[in-house]
Amino acid sequence: ETGVTQSPTHLIKTRGQQVTLRCSSQSGHNTVSWYQQALGQGPQFIFQYYREEENGRGNFPPRFSGLQFPNYSSELNVNALELDDSALYLCASSLRYREPDYGYTFGSGTRLTVV
Amino acid sequence: DQQVKQNSPSLSVQEGRISILNCDYTNSMFDYFLWYKKYPAEGPTFLISISSIKDKNEDGRFTVFLNKSAKHLSLHIVPSQPGDSAVYFCAVEMNSGYALNFGKGTSLLVTP
Numbered sequence: 001e002t003g004v005t006q007s008p009t010h011l012i013k014t015r016g017q018q019v020t021l022r023c024s025s026q027s028g029h030n031t032v033s034w035y036q037q038a039l040g041q042g043p044q045f046i047f048q049y050y051r052e053e054e055n056g057r058g059n060f061p062p063r064f065s066g067l068q069f070p071n072y073s074s075e076l077n078v079n080a081l082e083l084d085d086s087a088l089y090l091c092a093s094s095l096r097y098r099e100p101d102y103g104y105t106f107g108s109g110t111r112l113t114v115v
Numbered sequence: 116d117q118q119v120k121q122n123s124p125s126l127s128v129q130e131g132r133i134s135i136l137n138c139d140y141t142n143s144m145f146d147y148f149l150w151y152k153k154y155p156a157e158g159p160t161f162l163i164s165i166s167s168i169k170d171k172n173e174d175g176r177f178t179v180f181l182n183k184s185a186k187h188l189s190l191h192i193v194p195s196q197p198g199d200s201a202v203y204f205c206a207v208e209m210n211s212g213y214a215l216n217f218g219k220g221t222s223l224l225v226t227p
């Protein structure tokens with residue numbers, strides 16, 4: 001059983017640029033969520049995708065967008081990068097309507113630095 | 116507005132002793148409460164959870180206690196081992212399958 005894989009692991013971008021982060025969900029999972037973890041903070045929910053549609057969104061502006069593909073993999077796109085977007089971006093996969101004692105499976109994250 | 120609070124940024128415990136990590140939440144509508152462990156350069160790993168209809172759940176050395184009247188959650192690790200040294204996040208969700216709301220984490224150090 002493969003886990004959640006994210007690419008790239010590290011990325012440096014310039015303010016104003018656009019970035020795409022990728023995530024392959026765990027085999028058998030059909031839901032993907034994205035989280036942003038700033039230094040010293042807990043992960044903050046960005047959005048969730050189920051059946052290729054956005055299924056919930058946290059307090060993030062529209063320049064954060066995403067996609068889910070038929071194989072349940074996902075992309076996170078961020079436009080017009082700002083310095084405060086520098087963070088660890090985590091992807092988590094799960095089964096929709098999972099048993100409550102079966103938590104999300106997280107990837108190791110993409111460390112984005114905006115300069 | 117922080118709905119999940121972990122007021123202790125760090126905790127140091129001797130090997131073999133009990134580690135107690137605490138978490139407070141503000142919304143009585145949360146249905147599930149989860150604990151995640153995170154090592155550096157890795158993603159959070161699910162540890163244990165508890166439903167709002169229970170007050171205790173145990174899994175080996177890990178026990179989670181839920182006090183709904185106090186809106187308080189705690190994780191007990193007995194006995195603590197050096198490999199338990201990590202950042203522990205408390206997380207809550209409204210319904211199974213929806214967004215997790217995390218605390219800021221508590222860094223646990225277990226010393227030999």
